[in-house]
Amino acid sequence: MNRLNLADQWPTFTVATLASAFGAMLLQVTGLLGASIRADDTAASSGTAMLMLAITAWVFIVIAVYVGAIVTSNTVATVVAGRTRLIALLRLVGASARSQRAAIAREGLVVGTAGAVAGVLVGSFAAWGLGRWAVVADVIPETPYDWVNVWVAPPAAVVALTTWLAAWVGSRRVLSVRPAEALGGANESSHDELRTRRGRNATAITLTVAGVALLALGVLAGLVTPLGVFIGLIGGILSFTGIVLGAHVVMPPVLRAVGRLLGRSPSARLAAENAVRNPERSSRMTIGLVIGVTLVTMFAVAMESYRVLMIESVADRPELVAGIQAMVDATVAVFSVLIGFSALIAAIGLVNTLSLSVLQRGRELGLLRALGFERRQLRAMVVAEAAALTAAATVVGVALGVAYGWAGAQSLLGGATGQPLLIAPVMPWPVLGLVVVAAVVLTIIASVAPARRAARVSPVEALAVG
Numbered sequence: 001m002n003r004l005n006l007a008d009q010w011p012t013f014t015v016a017t018l019a020s021a022f023g024a025m026l027l028q029v030t031g032l033l034g035a036s037i038r039a040d041d042t043a044a045s046s047g048t049a050m051l052m053l054a055i056t057a058w059v060f061i062v063i064a065v066y067v068g069a070i071v072t073s074n075t076v077a078t079v080v081a082g083r084t085r086l087i088a089l090l091r092l093v094g095a096s097a098r099s100q101r102a103a104i105a106r107e108g109l110v111v112g113t114a115g116a117v118a119g120v121l122v123g124s125f126a127a128w129g130l131g132r133w134a135v136v137a138d139v140i141p142e143t144p145y146d147w148v149n150v151w152v153a154p155p156a157a158v159v160a161l162t163t164w165l166a167a168w169v170g171s172r173r174v175l176s177v178r179p180a181e182a183l184g185g186a187n188e189s190s191h192d193e194l195r196t197r198r199g200r201n202a203t204a205i206t207l208t209v210a211g212v213a214l215l216a217l218g219v220l221a222g223l224v225t226p227l228g229v230f231i232g233l234i235g236g237i238l239s240f241t242g243i244v245l246g247a248h249v250v251m252p253p254v255l256r257a258v259g260r261l262l263g264r265s266p267s268a269r270l271a272a273e274n275a276v277r278n279p280e281r282s283s284r285m286t287i288g289l290v291i292g293v294t295l296v297t298m299f300a301v302a303m304e305s306y307r308v309l310m311i312e313s314v315a316d317r318p319e320l321v322a323g324i325q326a327m328v329d330a331t332v333a334v335f336s337v338l339i340g341f342s343a344l345i346a347a348i349g350l351v352n353t354l355s356l357s358v359l360q361r362g363r364e365l366g367l368l369r370a371l372g373f374e375r376r377q378l379r380a381m382v383v384a385e386a387a388a389l390t391a392a393a394t395v396v397g398v399a400l401g402v403a404y405g406w407a408g409a410q411s412l413l414g415g416a417t418g419q420p421l422l423i424a425p426v427m428p429w430p431v432l433g434l435v436v437v438a439a440v441v442l443t444i445i446a447s448v449a450p451a452r453r454a455a456r457v458s459p460v461e462a463l464a465v466g
Contacts, residue, residue, distance in 0.1 A: 024127065025130070026061055087174055116163075212235065258392045289389070292397065305426045365378060
């Protein structure tokens with residue numbers, strides 16, 4: 001009865017593997033960059049280079065673990081929603097809600113541990129390959145470096161434990177499943193019902209306000225010490241957690257507004273309405289992508305601000321400008337690959353939840369076929385839904401990324417020149433353009449398999465779903 005069921009946990013394994021690989025790769029590459037900076041007298045002349053590199057590495061490790069936890073929690077919640085009837089049946093034959101939730105948490109621990117181990121191997125190998133490419137491409141000099149790094153173990157352990165915790169949090173809906181739901185369809189809460197959850201909404205507001213206050217404190221502390229970025233990091237995590245908790249209220253109206261821009265066809269209108277009709281599912285699908293876009297934009301804004309500040313500070317010394325430019329270019333090149341892992345983790349969350357959503361909506365799709373919808377219209381509806389999700393997530397993510405990126409750069413670099421300095425955010429327009437292109441590509445990728453699955457549903461098969 002409580003036997004592990006790992007068949008639909010492959011998305012969780014993928015996320016855990018990528019998060020662990022991110023941590024291992026980040027630490028390995030950071031160590032290599034540090035060795036290269038120490039070997040380069042020109043780059044080493046920047047007194048804050050090593051400190052900034054170390055701080056940035058640990059900041060991104062914390063971010064990667066956080067991203068993995070959010071995406072895992074959302075994925076597990078989607079899996080639980082698909083298992084509602086099975087859970088209800090087990091309740092009917094005597095299984096307790098706590099035992100069912102414990103079983104799902106054990107699945108998370110097993111899958112998280114396996115993914116963490118696989119991620120260490122993948123990340124270390126990828127770091128070695130990236131290091132060799134950087135040397136061959138003359139991005140960094142040939143530098144002796146010991147690739148056996150015991151510090152990759154703690155992030156992997158944190159990923160395993162975080163996956164277990166995220167599975168526990170994501171499975172909280174098990175406690176509300178009633179045995180009677182085995183006899184009928186289970187529906188997720190409506191938008192109006194979710195808005196009345198005062199406890200959750202109050203927590204979301206409290207975390208957001210507290211996080212913004214800490215971000216402001218980090219900016220002020222950054223005028224004196226670069227360690228202010230850690231205060232800002234805590235503020236960013238708290239405020240974004242508040243946004244995640246409140247996504248079920250905020251995102252559906254945004255999705256509906258974006259959906260209206262897709263046209264007035266029946267497929268587009270249904271796709272837009274799905275966001276409001278199933279806000280929990282929609283928020284789970286979008287929030288992971290919001291995280292990915294926020295991270296990419298935040299990193300790009302912070303690094304461009306760093307580049308401009310460092311070059312302006314030594315503008316009268318061309319030899320230092322060249323060295324700093326080379327160091328920043330190398331750092332941006334390496335960390336762009338690394339931050340791509342976090343964006344990939346988040347994108348997988350969208351693809352997984354959209355696929356599971358279509359799989360769980362067999363009866364709905366069959367009813368649409370019975371009412372006269374053609375296969376192409378079902379495919380168009382899924383594509384429109386994916387487009388609305390990615391567009392809304394991109395808009396929100398870019399806005400948050402610019403804000404967080406500026407706060408991060410200000411808290412890290414506000415006192416880098418030896419005196420308090422207010423840094424203007426630098427907009428990396430090529431990166432923002434790339435984000436838009438990536439969103440279009442992700443829409444296509446995320447909708448291909450679900451659209452095909454939706455088109456294969458027949459009215460008879462769907463109406464027979466019990």
